Amino acid sequence: MTEPKNVSFLGLGVMGGAIARHIGNAGHTLTIYNRTPARAEKWQAANPGLTVRVATSPAEAAEGADVVLTCVGNDDDLADVVLGPTGVFTALKPGATFIDHTTVSARIARQIAVEARDLEVHCVDAPVTGGQAGAENGQLTVMCGGRADAIEAARPIMEAYTKRIVHVGKAGSGQSTKMVNQIAFSGILATLSEALRFAEAAHLDLDKVYEAISGGASQSWQMDNRWHTMARDEFDFGFAIDWMRKDLGLTLEEGRSLGVSLPVTALIDQFYAEVQAMGGGRQDTSALVRRLPRRGKA
Template sequence: MSEKRKVSFLGLGVMGGAIARHIGKAGHELTVYNRSPGRLDKWLAANTGVAARVASSPAEAAEGADMVITCVGNDDDVADVVLGPQGVFRALRRGGVFADHTTVSARIARQIAVEARDLQVHCIDAPMTGSQIGAEKGTLTLMCGGRPDAIDMARPVMEAYSARIVHVGKAGAGQTAKMANQICIAGIVSSLAEAVRFAQASHLDMGKVYEAISGGAAQSWQMDNRWATMSRDEFDFGLAIDWMRKDLGLVMEEGRGLGVSLPVTALVDQFFADVQALGGGREDTSAIIRRLPRKGRK
């Protein structure tokens, strides 16, 4: 790292907590903030080797920072921590960098970019893919919307926790790219669930089936990382169905605005709703298989 930056990170959830740790370990001067004190305390206890200042508000976190990064829950959460009375934009200096890793609507991303421009703040919407595993390993892919100079300024920090940083286009483009990503994931994990149940009903050796089909055109990240756990009905990890349904709601809203038909996405969203009704809203998206009962030949 050629230059140490003053970086503030807001939102210490499953993804954000791992990202903040990578930033601190990379040698940047780290400040952290989380709206839930319990989660903040848990992060501090688990990261005693990471030097971090604790802020009491988003505005306090932004004071004196070179870069502020958020990773919270939804549009309302982002609007509150960035644009609210105690928000980041109340204190972030001119020429500072703001990057949001939350998966939100392109609309709020564009709104924040306009506010940032008026404040002379560099702004990036940078949703991510790579799952909890990628966050822990520091190998995330970031889909960035914003001006090229903003991406360049943020890159030395973002390289601490990502393997790929892609400048997709102008403000909001990162979010719409993430929507395309979620469309793909939803369709793939749904068909993967059917393949797993089909193989189980045929009394096939699940390990052998994976070995046979994962080296060809059927291969996917979902297959490599979820085939075995789906076969064992294990779902206590990864992207929760509740969050995926939030993302797919954003997808379908944007699709309506674009005049794009998304029939498969809408159908899979209802499959996820079925699993929510079974009590699986906090389980990984691969729990979509729960709506398919095990069957087999006598």
């Protein structure tokens, strides 16, 4: 157990709500804030063993806090709760630590880092991977951008809900690394979808196919965790296609600014747009398989 801190958490969605619970269970004094008050009330009802303070604004949440964490929706949401007229940075004290777990652009991560520096606040852009299950089980991987001293200030809090914390570089590097992750795993899901439909068309036993190939070069987390659920048309998991398209949009924009060609990523983004048009925007990213017609299944 690290020394208890006054910690404020803003954004109690699927990921944020689970992270906040781990922080509270670790013994820290917890303040919560959500732009939709009903979600904060729902979180409290789901965590009756935790005593928390409920703030009515980001600034109120930041008052007296040693550490403030955010996990909101997008660049605009983050700018509002951090840099807005009632934002975190209007009240956060010098020497405090700010950690952002939202997946946003590297540009806004760098902008917030500059503002934090002027306020003498430690700042870490810290997107996560591991999905809803990783958040619920306290087994997330965090990719951190920022100064080394900021990472070390944030580490004792992040250890409550992570299995791996990696300092990847300067401010914005955490967000850029998350983009690398999204490029890689969206590609895996695209080929896994085609492999599954091929196996079905060939009248193969899908369990036997998985047994045969999952121990070899094609093995992946997605195969181990999504092969069977994709075969059963089960897509009710944590990371929605709508969120993936947001992330891929950020990635493609950053790629253009870097002069990097991402033709496969751009194509997969359009595949996901097709599934959105089919009504699958809130389904898990493995619902990408829905765009491929099922043929010849025995």
